[in-house]
Amino acid sequence: MTDAPDIATSAEAMEADALPRCAEPHADGTDHAPAMPEAVARGAKARSPAEWAYQRVILYLKAFEEELDDDHEVAMGFTGGATGILRIQGIGFHAPDLLTFSGLDEHGHRCQLIQHVSQTGVLLRAVPKPRDRPKPERIGFRLARALETDETPPTPRDTEPATG
Numbered sequence: 001m002t003d004a005p006d007i008a009t010s011a012e013a014m015e016a017d018a019l020p021r022c023a024e025p026h027a028d029g030t031d032h033a034p035a036m037p038e039a040v041a042r043g044a045k046a047r048s049p050a051e052w053a054y055q056r057v058i059l060y061l062k063a064f065e066e067e068l069d070d071d072h073e074v075a076m077g078f079t080g081g082a083t084g085i086l087r088i089q090g091i092g093f094h095a096p097d098l099l100t101f102s103g104l105d106e107h108g109h110r111c112q113l114i115q116h117v118s119q120t121g122v123l124l125r126a127v128p129k130p131r132d133r134p135k136p137e138r139i140g141f142r143l144a145r146a147l148e149t150d151e152t153p154p155t156p157r158d159t160e161p162a163t164g
Contacts, residue, residue: 034059037148048095049117055147057091057099057122061140064124073136076101076113077123085125086111088139 026032040055047055065074076086089103099120102112129136 032063034063037144039149040147048093048097050093050095050097050099053099053117053120054091054093057120058140058143058147060122061088061091061124062144063140064126065138065140068126068136070136071128072126073129073138074140075103075125075127077125078113085127086113087127087137089137091139091143 034056036059040059061074068074074088076088078084078086084106086101087104087106088101090101092100092102094100097117099115099117100112101115101122102110105111
C-alpha cells in the first residue's frame with residue numbers, strides 16, 4: 001500500500017508558496033529585503049504565526065543594523081501618545097500568536113512590549129549608543145546567527161549582565 005499524496009486547496013498551495021519569499025524594492029532600484037536563510041525558509045508552514053513573525057523581524061533587525069555606524073544602535077519607536085522608544089535587548093514569541101520585545105526606554109528603565117501578531121508594526125530607529133558602551137549592541141546580528149544555524153538564540157539574560 002502506498003501513501004497518498006497530501007492534497008492542498010488552491011488557497012493552501014498559494015499560501016505555502018508565498019510564505020518564504022519577500023521583496024522590498026526602494027526608489028533607488030535596489031531590493032532591500034533581508035536575505036532569507038535556508039534554515040528559516042525551510043519548514044515555514046510548520047511555524048505558528050508568532051514564530052514566523054519573530055524570525056522575519058530578526059532578519060529586518062539585522063538588515064537595519066548593517067546600515068548603522070559604530071555610534072548608533074537599533075531601537076523601536078512607538079506610535080500614539082508620548083510612548084518614546086525601546087532600545088531592543090530581546091525579542092521573543094509565545095506561540096501561537098504573541099511577540100515580545102524587551103529592553104530599555106530612553107531613560108534607561110526596563111520595559112517589555114507584548115503584542116499580538118495581528119497588531120505587529122515595528123518602527124526601527126537608529127539611536128546613539130550609550131556613551132559608556134565602547135561598542136554598539138547588535139542584537140539583530142546575534143539573533144540572525146542563531147536563525148541561520150537553526151538554534152535557539154541566546155537571550156540577553158544568558159549572555160549579558162542585567163541592566164536597568
